[in-house]
Amino acid sequence: MYRVTFVDADGQATELTANEGQSVMSVAVANGIDQILAECGGSCACGTCHCYVDESWTEKLPAADDSEQGMIECLMNPTDRSRLTCQLKMSAALDGLVVHLPREQY
Amino acid sequence: MATATPKASEPGTAFEPLSVAFAQNPYPAYAALRDLGEPQFFPDFGMWLVARFDDVASIARDNSMVRSPEFFMSHEEIEAEKRAQNWHDMPHHSRFVQFSMLDSDGEVHDRLRKQVFREFTPVFIARQRGMIQSFVDKLVDGLIDKGEIDFVEDLAAQVPGHIIGRVLGVPDEDCPQLRVWSENVVKFFDINRTDERKAIAEKATTEFYHYLQKLMTQRRAAPQEDLITRLIAAQDAGHLNEDELVSTCMLILMAGHGSTIDVLGSGMHALLRFPDQMERLRQDPGLIHTAIQEMFRFESPLPFFHRYSTTDCVVGGKAFPRGTKFGLLYGAANRDPAAFGDDAGSFDVGRNPNRHLAFGGGAHFCLGNHLARLDMEVIFTTLIKRLKSISLAEVEPQYKPGLSVRGPKALRLTLTPA
Ligand code: HEM
Numbered sequence: 001m002y003r004v005t006f007v008d009a010d011g012q013a014t015e016l017t018a019n020e021g022q023s024v025m026s027v028a029v030a031n032g033i034d035q036i037l038a039e040c041g042g043s044c045a046c047g048t049c050h051c052y053v054d055e056s057w058t059e060k061l062p063a064a065d066d067s068e069q070g071m072i073e074c075l076m077n078p079t080d081r082s083r084l085t086c087q088l089k090m091s092a093a094l095d096g097l098v099v100h101l102p103r104e105q106y
Numbered sequence: 107m108a109t110a111t112p113k114a115s116e117p118g119t120a121f122e123p124l125s126v127a128f129a130q131n132p133y134p135a136y137a138a139l140r141d142l143g144e145p146q147f148f149p150d151f152g153m154w155l156v157a158r159f160d161d162v163a164s165i166a167r168d169n170s171m172v173r174s175p176e177f178f179m180s181h182e183e184i185e186a187e188k189r190a191q192n193w194h195d196m197p198h199h200s201r202f203v204q205f206s207m208l209d210s211d212g213e214v215h216d217r218l219r220k221q222v223f224r225e226f227t228p229v230f231i232a233r234q235r236g237m238i239q240s241f242v243d244k245l246v247d248g249l250i251d252k253g254e255i256d257f258v259e260d261l262a263a264q265v266p267g268h269i270i271g272r273v274l275g276v277p278d279e280d281c282p283q284l285r286v287w288s289e290n291v292v293k294f295f296d297i298n299r300t301d302e303r304k305a306i307a308e309k310a311t312t313e314f315y316h317y318l319q320k321l322m323t324q325r326r327a328a329p330q331e332d333l334i335t336r337l338i339a340a341q342d343a344g345h346l347n348e349d350e351l352v353s354t355c356m357l358i359l360m361a362g363h364g365s366t367i368d369v370l371g372s373g374m375h376a377l378l379r380f381p382d383q384m385e386r387l388r389q390d391p392g393l394i395h396t397a398i399q400e401m402f403r404f405e406s407p408l409p410f411f412h413r414y415s416t417t418d419c420v421v422g423g424k425a426f427p428r429g430t431k432f433g434l435l436y437g438a439a440n441r442d443p444a445a446f447g448d449d450a451g452s453f454d455v456g457r458n459p460n461r462h463l464a465f466g467g468g469a470h471f472c473l474g475n476h477l478a479r480l481d482m483e484v485i486f487t488t489l490i491k492r493l494k495s496i497s498l499a500e501v502e503p504q505y506k507p508g509l510s511v512r513g514p515k516a517l518r519l520t521l522t523p524a
Protein backbone atom coordinates (compact mmCIF):
# COMPACT_ATOMS: atom_id res chain seq x y z
CA MET A 1 0.00 0.00 0.00
CA TYR A 2 1.21 3.47 -0.91
CA ARG A 3 0.00 6.88 0.14
CA VAL A 4 -1.17 9.71 -2.07
CA THR A 5 -2.51 13.10 -0.97
CA PHE A 6 -4.98 15.26 -2.86
CA VAL A 7 -5.11 18.96 -2.02
CA ASP A 8 -8.19 20.76 -3.31
CA ALA A 9 -8.37 24.34 -4.57
CA ASP A 10 -9.16 25.57 -1.04
CA GLY A 11 -6.11 23.86 0.41
CA GLN A 12 -8.04 20.99 2.03
CA ALA A 13 -5.85 17.84 1.99
CA THR A 14 -7.06 14.24 1.85
CA GLU A 15 -4.60 11.38 2.26
CA LEU A 16 -5.57 8.06 0.68
CA THR A 17 -3.99 4.67 0.18
CA ALA A 18 -3.25 3.07 -3.19
CA ASN A 19 -2.16 -0.28 -4.55
CA GLU A 20 0.85 -1.01 -6.72
CA GLY A 21 0.07 0.01 -10.29
CA GLN A 22 -3.20 1.74 -9.44
CA SER A 23 -3.64 5.06 -11.21
CA VAL A 24 -3.89 8.21 -9.13
CA MET A 25 -7.16 8.87 -10.99
CA SER A 26 -8.74 5.62 -9.87
CA VAL A 27 -7.71 6.28 -6.25
CA ALA A 28 -9.52 9.61 -6.48
CA VAL A 29 -12.66 8.23 -8.14
CA ALA A 30 -12.92 5.31 -5.71
CA ASN A 31 -12.71 7.65 -2.72
CA GLY A 32 -15.06 10.48 -3.57
CA ILE A 33 -12.51 13.03 -4.77
CA ASP A 34 -15.13 14.60 -7.01
CA GLN A 35 -12.87 17.19 -8.63
CA ILE A 36 -11.39 14.36 -10.68
CA LEU A 37 -14.14 13.78 -13.24
CA ALA A 38 -12.22 11.22 -15.34
CA GLU A 39 -14.91 11.15 -17.99
CA CYS A 40 -13.11 8.84 -20.41
CA GLY A 41 -12.21 6.44 -17.62
CA GLY A 42 -8.45 6.69 -17.97
CA SER A 43 -7.76 6.51 -21.71
CA CYS A 44 -6.03 9.86 -22.01
CA ALA A 45 -8.97 10.94 -24.19
CA CYS A 46 -10.86 13.57 -22.18
CA GLY A 47 -8.48 15.68 -20.09
CA THR A 48 -10.82 15.79 -17.06
CA CYS A 49 -8.42 14.21 -14.56
CA HIS A 50 -5.99 17.13 -14.49
CA CYS A 51 -3.81 17.78 -11.42
CA TYR A 52 -0.84 19.94 -10.53
CA VAL A 53 1.92 17.86 -9.03
CA ASP A 54 3.34 19.31 -5.82
CA GLU A 55 6.61 21.14 -6.36
CA SER A 56 8.49 18.66 -4.21
CA TRP A 57 7.52 15.88 -6.63
CA THR A 58 7.95 17.29 -10.12
CA GLU A 59 11.50 15.97 -10.48
CA LYS A 60 10.68 12.51 -9.21
CA LEU A 61 7.94 11.54 -11.67
CA PRO A 62 8.45 9.72 -14.96
CA ALA A 63 7.97 12.21 -17.83
CA ALA A 64 4.61 12.42 -19.61
CA ASP A 65 4.50 10.52 -22.90
CA ASP A 66 3.46 12.17 -26.17
CA SER A 67 -0.24 11.51 -25.83
CA GLU A 68 -0.39 12.80 -22.26
CA GLN A 69 1.69 15.84 -23.22
CA GLY A 70 -0.60 16.52 -26.19
CA MET A 71 -3.64 16.38 -23.94
CA ILE A 72 -2.10 18.62 -21.28
CA GLU A 73 -1.51 21.32 -23.90
CA CYS A 74 -5.27 21.36 -24.53
CA LEU A 75 -6.30 21.81 -20.87
CA MET A 76 -7.58 24.89 -19.08
CA ASN A 77 -4.75 26.63 -17.23
CA PRO A 78 -1.95 24.13 -17.79
CA THR A 79 1.39 24.73 -16.05
CA ASP A 80 4.70 22.88 -16.09
CA ARG A 81 3.39 20.92 -13.10
CA SER A 82 0.27 19.70 -14.93
CA ARG A 83 -0.26 15.96 -15.20
CA LEU A 84 -3.15 13.64 -15.99
CA THR A 85 -3.88 11.55 -12.91
CA CYS A 86 -5.00 8.61 -15.08
CA GLN A 87 -1.47 8.34 -16.44
CA LEU A 88 0.29 8.40 -13.05
CA LYS A 89 0.63 4.84 -11.74
CA MET A 90 1.44 4.31 -8.07
CA SER A 91 4.68 2.56 -7.14
CA ALA A 92 7.23 2.64 -4.34
CA ALA A 93 8.90 5.56 -6.09
CA LEU A 94 5.65 7.58 -5.86
CA ASP A 95 4.79 6.65 -2.25
CA GLY A 96 3.70 9.84 -0.47
CA LEU A 97 2.89 11.73 -3.70
CA VAL A 98 1.08 15.04 -3.27
CA VAL A 99 -1.10 16.46 -6.04
CA HIS A 100 -3.14 19.67 -6.17
CA LEU A 101 -6.53 19.83 -7.84
CA PRO A 102 -7.90 22.60 -10.02
CA ARG A 103 -11.19 24.09 -8.83
CA GLU A 104 -12.86 22.90 -12.02
CA GLN A 105 -11.80 20.57 -14.82
CA TYR A 106 -13.54 22.71 -17.47
CA MET B 107 -27.94 -20.00 -27.13
CA ALA B 108 -29.82 -17.70 -24.80
CA THR B 109 -31.83 -14.96 -26.44
CA ALA B 110 -32.44 -11.47 -25.26
CA THR B 111 -36.01 -12.07 -24.19
CA PRO B 112 -35.89 -11.91 -20.44
CA LYS B 113 -38.80 -13.74 -18.82
CA ALA B 114 -41.41 -11.03 -18.85
CA SER B 115 -42.80 -11.17 -15.35
CA GLU B 116 -44.27 -7.73 -15.89
CA PRO B 117 -45.56 -6.30 -19.17
CA GLY B 118 -43.18 -4.10 -21.07
CA THR B 119 -40.01 -5.94 -20.07
CA ALA B 120 -39.64 -8.18 -23.14
CA PHE B 121 -36.76 -6.92 -25.23
CA GLU B 122 -38.52 -5.55 -28.32
CA PRO B 123 -36.57 -2.44 -29.24
CA LEU B 124 -38.73 -1.59 -32.26
CA SER B 125 -41.96 -1.63 -30.28
CA VAL B 126 -43.92 1.48 -29.33
CA ALA B 127 -43.78 0.43 -25.67
CA PHE B 128 -39.97 0.39 -25.80
CA ALA B 129 -39.87 3.77 -27.55
CA GLN B 130 -42.10 5.31 -24.88
CA ASN B 131 -40.21 3.78 -21.98
CA PRO B 132 -37.19 1.51 -22.54
CA TYR B 133 -36.21 1.51 -18.87
CA PRO B 134 -38.23 -1.49 -17.63
CA ALA B 135 -36.69 -3.59 -20.42
CA TYR B 136 -33.23 -2.25 -19.55
CA ALA B 137 -33.78 -3.04 -15.86
CA ALA B 138 -34.81 -6.59 -16.77
CA LEU B 139 -31.61 -7.01 -18.78
CA ARG B 140 -29.52 -5.69 -15.89
CA ASP B 141 -31.25 -8.06 -13.49
CA LEU B 142 -30.30 -11.04 -15.63
CA GLY B 143 -26.66 -10.20 -14.93
CA GLU B 144 -25.02 -12.07 -17.78
CA PRO B 145 -24.97 -10.49 -21.24
CA GLN B 146 -27.89 -11.67 -23.39
CA PHE B 147 -27.67 -12.66 -27.06
CA PHE B 148 -29.66 -10.40 -29.40
CA PRO B 149 -30.08 -12.31 -32.69
CA ASP B 150 -31.24 -9.33 -34.80
CA PHE B 151 -27.80 -7.78 -34.55
CA GLY B 152 -25.77 -10.89 -33.79
CA MET B 153 -24.41 -9.43 -30.59
CA TRP B 154 -24.41 -9.81 -26.82
CA LEU B 155 -26.16 -7.01 -24.98
CA VAL B 156 -24.46 -5.63 -21.88
CA ALA B 157 -26.58 -3.55 -19.52
CA ARG B 158 -24.90 -3.23 -16.12
CA PHE B 159 -22.89 -0.09 -15.50
CA ASP B 160 -19.70 -1.84 -14.39
CA ASP B 161 -19.68 -4.23 -17.34
CA VAL B 162 -20.47 -1.51 -19.90
CA ALA B 163 -17.86 0.85 -18.43
CA SER B 164 -15.13 -1.74 -18.35
CA ILE B 165 -15.74 -2.79 -21.97
CA ALA B 166 -15.88 0.81 -23.21
CA ARG B 167 -12.63 1.64 -21.39
CA ASP B 168 -10.77 -1.51 -22.44
CA ASN B 169 -8.29 -1.03 -25.27
CA SER B 170 -8.57 -4.70 -26.21
CA MET B 171 -12.21 -4.05 -27.13
CA VAL B 172 -12.40 -2.45 -30.59
CA ARG B 173 -14.91 -0.96 -33.03
CA SER B 174 -13.66 -2.52 -36.27
CA PRO B 175 -13.80 -6.28 -36.95
CA GLU B 176 -10.75 -6.07 -39.26
CA PHE B 177 -8.45 -7.80 -36.80
CA PHE B 178 -10.24 -11.15 -36.95
CA MET B 179 -12.35 -11.14 -40.12
CA SER B 180 -11.08 -11.43 -43.68
CA HIS B 181 -12.10 -8.91 -46.31
CA GLU B 182 -14.57 -11.49 -47.68
CA GLU B 183 -16.10 -12.14 -44.29
CA ILE B 184 -16.54 -8.43 -43.68
CA GLU B 185 -18.22 -8.04 -47.09
CA ALA B 186 -20.53 -10.97 -46.32
CA GLU B 187 -21.46 -9.43 -42.98
CA LYS B 188 -22.18 -6.09 -44.65
CA ARG B 189 -24.42 -7.86 -47.14
CA ALA B 190 -26.29 -9.56 -44.32
CA GLN B 191 -26.95 -6.16 -42.77
CA ASN B 192 -27.83 -4.47 -46.07
CA TRP B 193 -24.77 -2.28 -45.66
CA HIS B 194 -23.22 -3.16 -49.09
CA ASP B 195 -23.23 -1.62 -52.60
CA MET B 196 -22.99 1.91 -51.26
CA PRO B 197 -19.76 3.26 -52.77
CA HIS B 198 -19.70 6.71 -51.11
CA HIS B 199 -21.25 5.57 -47.86
CA SER B 200 -18.64 2.84 -47.50
CA ARG B 201 -15.84 5.30 -48.32
CA PHE B 202 -16.86 8.14 -46.02
CA VAL B 203 -19.36 6.87 -43.46
CA GLN B 204 -18.56 3.22 -42.88
CA PHE B 205 -14.93 4.24 -42.60
CA SER B 206 -14.33 6.87 -39.90
CA MET B 207 -12.43 7.80 -36.78
CA LEU B 208 -15.23 6.19 -34.79
CA ASP B 209 -14.92 2.93 -36.71
CA SER B 210 -11.15 2.69 -36.61
CA ASP B 211 -8.89 1.67 -33.77
CA GLY B 212 -5.31 1.91 -32.61
CA GLU B 213 -2.91 4.08 -34.58
CA VAL B 214 -5.32 5.14 -37.34
CA HIS B 215 -7.87 6.21 -34.75
CA ASP B 216 -5.29 8.09 -32.67
CA ARG B 217 -3.93 9.90 -35.71
CA LEU B 218 -7.38 10.98 -36.93
CA ARG B 219 -8.56 12.04 -33.48
CA LYS B 220 -5.42 14.09 -32.93
CA GLN B 221 -6.16 16.19 -36.03
CA VAL B 222 -9.35 17.59 -34.53
CA PHE B 223 -9.13 17.08 -30.78
CA ARG B 224 -7.84 20.55 -29.99
CA GLU B 225 -10.79 22.20 -31.78
CA PHE B 226 -13.23 20.55 -29.39
CA THR B 227 -11.53 21.25 -26.07
CA PRO B 228 -13.32 23.51 -23.58
CA VAL B 229 -10.93 26.39 -24.27
CA PHE B 230 -11.61 26.33 -28.02
CA ILE B 231 -15.32 25.60 -27.72
CA ALA B 232 -15.79 28.49 -25.28
CA ARG B 233 -14.91 30.85 -28.16
CA GLN B 234 -18.17 29.86 -29.85
CA ARG B 235 -20.29 31.04 -26.93
CA GLY B 236 -21.04 34.51 -28.32
CA MET B 237 -21.96 33.10 -31.71
CA ILE B 238 -24.25 30.48 -30.19
CA GLN B 239 -25.88 33.01 -27.86
CA SER B 240 -26.72 35.45 -30.62
CA PHE B 241 -28.05 32.66 -32.83
CA VAL B 242 -30.26 31.35 -30.02
CA ASP B 243 -31.42 34.86 -29.05
CA LYS B 244 -32.65 35.42 -32.61
CA LEU B 245 -34.50 32.13 -32.65
CA VAL B 246 -36.12 32.84 -29.29
CA ASP B 247 -37.08 36.36 -30.44
CA GLY B 248 -39.09 34.74 -33.21
CA LEU B 249 -40.81 32.23 -30.93
CA ILE B 250 -41.38 33.91 -27.64
CA ASP B 251 -44.75 35.44 -28.50
CA LYS B 252 -46.12 32.45 -30.34
CA GLY B 253 -47.82 31.00 -27.29
CA GLU B 254 -47.41 27.40 -28.39
CA ILE B 255 -44.41 25.84 -30.15
CA ASP B 256 -42.95 22.46 -31.01
CA PHE B 257 -39.75 22.75 -29.01
CA VAL B 258 -38.06 20.00 -31.03
CA GLU B 259 -38.68 21.34 -34.51
CA ASP B 260 -38.94 25.07 -33.83
CA LEU B 261 -35.93 25.42 -31.55
CA ALA B 262 -33.84 22.32 -30.77
CA ALA B 263 -33.51 21.17 -34.38
CA GLN B 264 -32.42 24.60 -35.56
CA VAL B 265 -29.32 24.87 -33.37
CA PRO B 266 -26.72 22.04 -33.28
CA GLY B 267 -26.37 21.43 -37.03
CA HIS B 268 -26.05 25.14 -37.59
CA ILE B 269 -23.38 25.54 -34.90
CA ILE B 270 -21.35 22.54 -36.07
CA GLY B 271 -21.65 23.86 -39.62
CA ARG B 272 -20.22 27.18 -38.45
CA VAL B 273 -17.36 25.43 -36.61
CA LEU B 274 -16.55 23.45 -39.74
CA GLY B 275 -16.72 26.55 -41.89
CA VAL B 276 -19.98 26.05 -43.76
CA PRO B 277 -21.68 29.34 -44.73
CA ASP B 278 -24.92 30.07 -42.85
CA GLU B 279 -27.18 29.66 -45.84
CA ASP B 280 -25.97 26.09 -46.45
CA CYS B 281 -26.41 24.86 -42.87
CA PRO B 282 -30.06 23.76 -43.33
CA GLN B 283 -28.96 21.48 -46.16
CA LEU B 284 -26.30 19.90 -43.91
CA ARG B 285 -29.02 18.99 -41.51
CA VAL B 286 -31.01 17.15 -44.20
CA TRP B 287 -27.96 15.19 -45.37
CA SER B 288 -26.95 14.25 -41.88
CA GLU B 289 -30.44 13.05 -40.97
CA ASN B 290 -30.73 10.99 -44.13
CA VAL B 291 -27.43 9.25 -43.44
CA VAL B 292 -28.08 8.69 -39.76
CA LYS B 293 -31.54 7.15 -40.30
CA PHE B 294 -29.83 4.21 -41.92
CA PHE B 295 -27.86 3.29 -38.78
CA ASP B 296 -30.80 1.85 -36.87
CA ILE B 297 -32.06 -1.72 -37.00
CA ASN B 298 -34.66 -1.41 -39.77
CA ARG B 299 -32.41 -1.05 -42.82
CA THR B 300 -34.78 -0.96 -45.80
CA ASP B 301 -33.57 -0.52 -49.40
CA GLU B 302 -35.42 2.75 -49.59
CA ARG B 303 -33.53 4.19 -46.62
CA LYS B 304 -30.35 2.79 -48.08
CA ALA B 305 -30.80 4.65 -51.39
CA ILE B 306 -31.53 7.86 -49.49
CA ALA B 307 -28.43 7.44 -47.30
CA GLU B 308 -26.14 6.82 -50.28
CA LYS B 309 -27.56 9.80 -52.17
CA ALA B 310 -27.10 12.08 -49.14
CA THR B 311 -23.50 10.91 -48.67
CA THR B 312 -22.74 11.56 -52.34
CA GLU B 313 -24.22 15.05 -52.32
CA PHE B 314 -22.50 15.91 -49.06
CA TYR B 315 -19.18 14.70 -50.52
CA HIS B 316 -19.57 16.86 -53.62
CA TYR B 317 -20.47 19.81 -51.45
CA LEU B 318 -17.37 19.33 -49.26
CA GLN B 319 -15.17 19.01 -52.35
CA LYS B 320 -16.40 22.37 -53.56
CA LEU B 321 -15.89 23.95 -50.14
CA MET B 322 -12.37 22.53 -49.91
CA THR B 323 -11.47 24.01 -53.29
CA GLN B 324 -12.69 27.40 -52.08
CA ARG B 325 -10.73 27.16 -48.81
CA ARG B 326 -7.56 26.16 -50.63
CA ALA B 327 -7.88 29.32 -52.70
CA ALA B 328 -8.88 31.51 -49.75
CA PRO B 329 -8.09 30.04 -46.31
CA GLN B 330 -10.37 31.03 -43.39
CA GLU B 331 -10.38 30.69 -39.60
CA ASP B 332 -12.30 27.41 -39.61
CA LEU B 333 -11.93 23.69 -39.10
CA ILE B 334 -12.00 22.80 -42.80
CA THR B 335 -9.09 25.14 -43.50
CA ARG B 336 -7.08 23.63 -40.64
CA LEU B 337 -7.85 20.11 -41.82
CA ILE B 338 -6.65 21.02 -45.29
CA ALA B 339 -3.39 22.22 -43.73
CA ALA B 340 -3.15 18.89 -41.90
CA GLN B 341 -3.71 17.08 -45.19
CA ASP B 342 -0.96 19.12 -46.85
CA ALA B 343 1.35 18.20 -43.96
CA GLY B 344 0.64 14.52 -44.64
CA HIS B 345 -1.32 13.83 -41.45
CA LEU B 346 -4.43 12.55 -43.19
CA ASN B 347 -5.61 11.94 -46.75
CA GLU B 348 -8.57 13.47 -48.52
CA ASP B 349 -10.96 10.57 -47.90
CA GLU B 350 -10.10 10.70 -44.19
CA LEU B 351 -10.68 14.44 -44.16
CA VAL B 352 -14.11 14.11 -45.80
CA SER B 353 -15.04 11.24 -43.49
CA THR B 354 -14.00 13.23 -40.42
CA CYS B 355 -16.13 16.24 -41.43
CA MET B 356 -19.12 13.97 -42.04
CA LEU B 357 -18.65 12.18 -38.73
CA ILE B 358 -18.44 15.41 -36.77
CA LEU B 359 -21.67 16.64 -38.28
CA MET B 360 -23.56 13.38 -37.96
CA ALA B 361 -22.41 12.47 -34.47
CA GLY B 362 -23.32 15.82 -33.04
CA HIS B 363 -26.48 16.89 -34.75
CA GLY B 364 -29.33 14.48 -34.02
CA SER B 365 -27.94 13.53 -30.62
CA THR B 366 -27.98 17.11 -29.38
CA ILE B 367 -31.50 17.71 -30.74
CA ASP B 368 -32.71 14.58 -28.98
CA VAL B 369 -31.25 15.44 -25.58
CA LEU B 370 -32.49 19.01 -25.79
CA GLY B 371 -35.98 17.55 -26.26
CA SER B 372 -35.71 14.85 -23.61
CA GLY B 373 -33.96 17.24 -21.21
CA MET B 374 -36.75 19.79 -21.54
CA HIS B 375 -39.30 17.01 -21.13
CA ALA B 376 -37.53 15.84 -17.95
CA LEU B 377 -37.67 19.35 -16.48
CA LEU B 378 -41.41 19.38 -17.18
CA ARG B 379 -41.99 15.92 -15.76
CA PHE B 380 -40.14 16.90 -12.59
CA PRO B 381 -41.43 20.45 -11.94
CA ASP B 382 -39.63 20.63 -8.59
CA GLN B 383 -36.36 20.23 -10.49
CA MET B 384 -37.34 22.97 -12.97
CA GLU B 385 -38.09 25.23 -10.02
CA ARG B 386 -34.79 24.35 -8.35
CA LEU B 387 -32.93 25.32 -11.50
CA ARG B 388 -34.89 28.57 -11.78
CA GLN B 389 -34.02 29.44 -8.19
CA ASP B 390 -30.37 28.53 -8.63
CA PRO B 391 -29.22 28.95 -12.26
CA GLY B 392 -25.72 27.93 -11.12
CA LEU B 393 -27.01 24.36 -11.23
CA ILE B 394 -27.09 24.46 -15.03
CA HIS B 395 -23.91 22.36 -15.42
CA THR B 396 -25.02 19.54 -13.14
CA ALA B 397 -28.52 19.80 -14.63
CA ILE B 398 -27.14 19.25 -18.13
CA GLN B 399 -24.92 16.42 -16.95
CA GLU B 400 -28.06 14.83 -15.47
CA MET B 401 -30.01 15.25 -18.73
CA PHE B 402 -27.37 13.19 -20.50
CA ARG B 403 -27.51 10.48 -17.85
CA PHE B 404 -31.26 10.39 -17.50
CA GLU B 405 -32.14 10.09 -21.20
CA SER B 406 -28.89 9.15 -22.90
CA PRO B 407 -29.55 10.22 -26.50
CA LEU B 408 -27.17 7.69 -28.09
CA PRO B 409 -27.86 4.70 -25.88
CA PHE B 410 -26.30 1.90 -27.90
CA PHE B 411 -22.82 1.24 -29.39
CA HIS B 412 -20.84 -1.92 -30.12
CA ARG B 413 -17.36 -3.37 -29.48
CA TYR B 414 -15.54 -6.55 -30.61
CA SER B 415 -13.28 -8.40 -28.21
CA THR B 416 -9.75 -9.00 -29.52
CA THR B 417 -9.00 -11.51 -26.75
CA ASP B 418 -10.91 -14.20 -24.87
CA CYS B 419 -12.68 -12.40 -22.06
CA VAL B 420 -15.13 -12.64 -19.18
CA VAL B 421 -18.08 -10.24 -19.02
CA GLY B 422 -20.68 -10.33 -16.26
CA GLY B 423 -19.25 -13.63 -15.03
CA LYS B 424 -19.58 -15.36 -18.42
CA ALA B 425 -16.68 -16.37 -20.68
CA PHE B 426 -16.59 -15.21 -24.31
CA PRO B 427 -14.14 -15.99 -27.13
CA ARG B 428 -12.08 -13.49 -29.09
CA GLY B 429 -14.14 -11.86 -31.83
CA THR B 430 -17.36 -11.64 -29.78
CA LYS B 431 -19.53 -8.64 -30.64
CA PHE B 432 -20.95 -6.79 -27.64
CA GLY B 433 -23.75 -4.22 -27.64
CA LEU B 434 -23.10 -1.61 -24.97
CA LEU B 435 -26.34 -0.20 -23.61
CA TYR B 436 -25.18 3.16 -22.29
CA GLY B 437 -28.82 4.08 -21.66
CA ALA B 438 -29.28 1.02 -19.42
CA ALA B 439 -25.96 1.48 -17.61
CA ASN B 440 -26.84 5.09 -16.80
CA ARG B 441 -29.94 3.98 -14.87
CA ASP B 442 -28.12 1.26 -12.91
CA PRO B 443 -28.83 1.62 -9.16
CA ALA B 444 -25.52 -0.14 -8.49
CA ALA B 445 -23.76 2.94 -9.88
CA PHE B 446 -26.21 5.78 -9.18
CA GLY B 447 -28.03 4.60 -6.07
CA ASP B 448 -31.67 3.84 -5.42
CA ASP B 449 -32.70 7.11 -7.00
CA ALA B 450 -31.09 6.20 -10.34
CA GLY B 451 -34.56 6.43 -11.88
CA SER B 452 -35.22 9.99 -10.73
CA PHE B 453 -34.07 13.23 -12.29
CA ASP B 454 -31.89 15.31 -9.98
CA VAL B 455 -30.48 18.57 -11.40
CA GLY B 456 -27.92 18.70 -8.59
CA ARG B 457 -26.58 15.14 -8.91
CA ASN B 458 -22.85 15.15 -8.20
CA PRO B 459 -20.70 13.19 -8.82
CA ASN B 460 -22.43 12.00 -11.96
CA ARG B 461 -19.95 9.88 -13.90
CA HIS B 462 -22.32 8.57 -16.53
CA LEU B 463 -21.56 6.88 -19.83
CA ALA B 464 -23.73 8.93 -22.19
CA PHE B 465 -20.55 10.06 -23.98
CA GLY B 466 -19.06 6.59 -23.92
CA GLY B 467 -15.66 5.96 -22.41
CA GLY B 468 -12.16 4.99 -23.38
CA ALA B 469 -10.40 5.96 -26.58
CA HIS B 470 -13.63 6.85 -28.42
CA PHE B 471 -14.95 9.09 -25.64
CA CYS B 472 -17.16 11.68 -27.33
CA LEU B 473 -15.11 14.29 -29.07
CA GLY B 474 -17.92 16.84 -29.17
CA ASN B 475 -19.21 16.68 -25.60
CA HIS B 476 -18.24 20.24 -24.72
CA LEU B 477 -19.93 21.63 -27.81
CA ALA B 478 -23.11 19.71 -27.03
CA ARG B 479 -23.02 20.96 -23.44
CA LEU B 480 -22.50 24.56 -24.52
CA ASP B 481 -25.43 24.46 -26.98
CA MET B 482 -27.60 23.13 -24.16
CA GLU B 483 -26.35 25.58 -21.58
CA VAL B 484 -27.09 28.56 -23.81
CA ILE B 485 -30.55 27.29 -24.79
CA PHE B 486 -31.78 26.33 -21.34
CA THR B 487 -30.32 29.41 -19.64
CA THR B 488 -31.86 31.71 -22.23
CA LEU B 489 -35.29 30.10 -22.02
CA ILE B 490 -35.38 30.10 -18.25
CA LYS B 491 -34.38 33.75 -18.19
CA ARG B 492 -36.81 34.93 -20.84
CA LEU B 493 -39.84 32.85 -19.98
CA LYS B 494 -41.96 33.16 -16.87
CA SER B 495 -43.31 29.70 -17.42
CA ILE B 496 -42.94 26.75 -19.74
CA SER B 497 -45.53 24.01 -19.74
CA LEU B 498 -46.34 20.91 -21.69
CA ALA B 499 -49.14 21.36 -24.23
CA GLU B 500 -49.69 17.65 -24.91
CA VAL B 501 -50.41 14.67 -22.73
CA GLU B 502 -47.77 12.17 -23.71
CA PRO B 503 -45.01 13.17 -26.13
CA GLN B 504 -44.06 10.37 -28.51
CA TYR B 505 -40.46 9.17 -28.54
CA LYS B 506 -38.51 7.96 -31.59
CA PRO B 507 -38.51 4.20 -32.10
CA GLY B 508 -35.38 2.06 -32.14
CA LEU B 509 -32.38 1.15 -30.08
CA SER B 510 -29.81 3.60 -31.42
CA VAL B 511 -31.40 6.91 -30.56
CA ARG B 512 -33.55 8.29 -27.77
CA GLY B 513 -35.48 11.54 -27.94
CA PRO B 514 -39.00 12.89 -28.44
CA LYS B 515 -40.32 13.22 -32.00
CA ALA B 516 -41.98 16.47 -31.01
CA LEU B 517 -42.57 18.39 -27.79
CA ARG B 518 -45.45 20.86 -27.79
CA LEU B 519 -44.95 23.61 -25.24
CA THR B 520 -46.92 26.58 -24.03
CA LEU B 521 -44.67 29.58 -23.39
CA THR B 522 -45.37 32.56 -21.16
CA PRO B 523 -42.82 35.38 -21.58
CA ALA B 524 -41.33 36.90 -18.44
C1 HEM C 1 -25.92 14.94 -27.22
C2 HEM C 1 -24.82 14.92 -27.66
C3 HEM C 1 -23.89 13.78 -27.86
C4 HEM C 1 -23.86 12.50 -27.35
C5 HEM C 1 -24.82 11.85 -26.39
C6 HEM C 1 -22.70 11.86 -27.90
C7 HEM C 1 -22.33 10.56 -27.60
C8 HEM C 1 -21.20 9.95 -28.09
C9 HEM C 1 -20.76 8.63 -27.72
C10 HEM C 1 -21.49 7.70 -26.77
C11 HEM C 1 -19.62 8.37 -28.38
C12 HEM C 1 -18.76 7.10 -28.25
C13 HEM C 1 -19.19 6.02 -29.17
C14 HEM C 1 -18.68 4.67 -28.72
O1 HEM C 1 -18.57 4.42 -27.51
O2 HEM C 1 -18.40 3.81 -29.59
C15 HEM C 1 -19.33 9.52 -29.20
C16 HEM C 1 -18.26 9.63 -30.04
C17 HEM C 1 -18.07 10.72 -30.85
N1 HEM C 1 -18.78 11.92 -30.82
FE1 HEM C 1 -20.35 12.37 -29.69
N2 HEM C 1 -22.07 12.73 -28.73
C18 HEM C 1 -22.75 13.91 -28.72
C19 HEM C 1 -22.45 15.08 -29.38
C20 HEM C 1 -21.39 15.20 -30.23
C21 HEM C 1 -21.03 16.41 -30.93
C22 HEM C 1 -21.72 17.76 -30.79
C23 HEM C 1 -19.97 16.07 -31.72
C24 HEM C 1 -19.17 16.92 -32.67
C25 HEM C 1 -19.25 18.12 -32.88
C26 HEM C 1 -19.65 14.70 -31.50
C27 HEM C 1 -18.64 14.01 -32.11
C28 HEM C 1 -18.25 12.73 -31.80
C29 HEM C 1 -17.17 12.05 -32.47
C30 HEM C 1 -16.33 12.59 -33.60
C31 HEM C 1 -17.06 10.78 -31.88
C32 HEM C 1 -16.06 9.68 -32.22
C33 HEM C 1 -14.85 9.83 -31.37
C34 HEM C 1 -13.83 8.73 -31.56
O3 HEM C 1 -14.09 7.72 -32.22
O4 HEM C 1 -12.71 8.92 -31.05
N3 HEM C 1 -20.52 14.20 -30.58
N4 HEM C 1 -20.31 10.49 -28.98
Ligand code: FES
Nearest residue numbers: 042044047049086
Ligand atom coordinates in the same frame (compact mmCIF):
# COMPACT_ATOMS: atom_id res chain seq x y z
S1 FES D 1 -9.44 10.14 -17.33
FE1 FES D 1 -9.71 10.96 -19.32
S2 FES D 1 -7.74 11.79 -19.69
FE2 FES D 1 -7.51 10.93 -17.72
